[in-house]
Amino acid sequence: MCADAFGLPIDFELTGGEVHDVKAAPEFIDRLPTGGYVIADKGYDSEELRQRIIEKKSIPVIPRKSNSTIGNGDMDWGLYKYRHLVENLFARLKHFRAITTRYDKLKRNYKAMLALGSGSV
Numbered sequence: 001m002c003a004d005a006f007g008l009p010i011d012f013e014l015t016g017g018e019v020h021d022v023k024a025a026p027e028f029i030d031r032l033p034t035g036g037y038v039i040a041d042k043g044y045d046s047e048e049l050r051q052r053i054i055e056k057k058s059i060p061v062i063p064r065k066s067n068s069t070i071g072n073g074d075m076d077w078g079l080y081k082y083r084h085l086v087e088n089l090f091a092r093l094k095h096f097r098a099i100t101t102r103y104d105k106l107k108r109n110y111k112a113m114l115a116l117g118s119g120s121v
Helices: 025-031 047-055 077-093 097-101 107-119
Strands: 009-011 037-039 059-061
Touching (some): 025 047, 047 059, 077 107, 097 107
Parallel strands (some): 037 059
């Protein structure tokens, strides 16, 4: 799920339960407008993803994992606090029972329900 600076959904993609989110992230980066900031959590910490964000002329605000040798010296923690907007978006979407419990069997139906819920958030 991608959100803008106001916490409103921009784009989303469904993946399988066993697929890590960082696998779908490059597609989102390619669809984002150039410039600005891309804020994500430690799960998205990969040099490949950081390079893709920089190629898009954006600035990655992603903390490094604890086992990283580089460290977080260049991290803007003030900007990172805005990550809660995406978390709040998920919280608002989970107010819809059909989204939370996923009654829909087909991917296209659930995706349509997510689009409907995202439009009313």
